[in-house]
Amino acid sequence: MSQFGLPRNPNWNSVQPMTQPAELLERDDAQGRTVVLSGNFSLAYLGDLPRRIDSIHGEIARIDLEGVEHIDTIGAWLVHRLADRTQAQVVGADEGARRLLDVVARNDRPQEAPPRQLNPALRILDQMGAGTKTTGKTMVGLLGFLGATVMALGHLVRHPGRIRWNAIVQRLEVVGVSALPIIGLMSFLVGIVIAQQGSIQLEQFGMEVLTVNLVGRLTFRELGVLMTAIMVAGRSGSAFAAQIGTMQLNEEVDAMRTIGVQPMEALVMPRILAAVIMMPLLGFYASIIAIIGGGFLCAVSLDIPPVTFVQRLREVVPITDLYVGLVKAPVFGLIIGIAGCFQGLQVRGNAEEVGLRTTSAVVQAIFLVIVLDAIFAVLFTWIGWT
Secondary structure, three states, rough: OOOOOOOOOOOOOOOOOOOOOOOOEEEEEEEEEEEEEEEOOOOOHOHHHHHHHOOOOOOOOOEEEEEEEEOOHHHHHHHHHHHHHOOOOOOOOOOOHHHHHHHHHHHHOOOOOOOOOOOHHHHHHHHHHHHHHOOOOOOOOHHHHHHHHHHHHHHHHHHHHHHHHHHHHHHHHHHOOOHHHHHHHHHHHHHHHHHHHHHHHHHHHOOHHHHHHHHHHHHHHHHHHHHHHHHHHHHHHHHHHHHHHHHHHHHOHHHHHHOOOOOHHHHHHHHHHHHHHHHHHHHHHHHHHHHHHHHHHHHOOOOHHHHHHHHHHHOOOOOHHHHHHHHHHHOOOOHHHHHHHHHOOOOOHHHHHHHHHHHHHHHHHHHHHHHHHHHHHHHHHHHOOO
């Protein structure tokens, strides 16, 4: 017993063996050149061993780790680097050392070289090429989504019981009824601007009365439907992309597929049908409000009475102008609905993607609407609706 009443350990008086520092020895035997490592291959016991390892050149047959007492990540990295550089086989490692060497080998990947800096001209060309490639892929995706929409519409026509009338009515309210105030205000102001700018230019020739012609034909034929499409794309197209994108991010769309509900029927078709149905009505409404705005300015600035303004409209505006606007409107609605729903279904990864896809939906919808408007202008001129 010790003087403190504790049992005496008979080994306390014996000399404890000290951990041996890491050591390296080279030898040649029947199997070839061998590097024998021994001692503690921890960072604190390596000493000048890394320098000695770096000085080894030529091929080595084996690296013997049988005499290694302990090895940490730094030691394993030194052994792995030596074996990789000299094409040597590591032998004699225990289970822990082997596992550590495997981990080091899996994570020893060459670093990617920094991107080569291009001069400004080549960088612009590179960005143009990347943008063209992205645009091509997007157009192919939109065409494929258009085909899927047509197939879904055909399936609903064959099975009317699968049509979700409640969802369609709700989207009709969101796309159409709720948009009446902002579209009316915008159209009224656009009509005033057209009449004011047109009257200033026509006044130089003493033809202020032709302002009625300008307001009537331009509104019914082009600006009424076009400005409405741009407003619906920014208001409803973005909402389509954000709503479906958020559902895609929360895996609600995948859950719908799991329980047997088709997203094309439940999410996409009600929105597209609402846009197609409401665009002609909103376009006609916008045209009427724009004409009211133009008539208001003509009455205030040009002393053209409302009765004269309406009578002049009936004389100079052909019915084909109304047909042109009504034909373009549902096509614009289809483009807006497809662009919004397509971009919403492309959301992957994180919430930032929802914002990016929403922006892409609005930009693509407006771009395609303007392109189609130009195509319609050429088409209607060709068939004589001028």
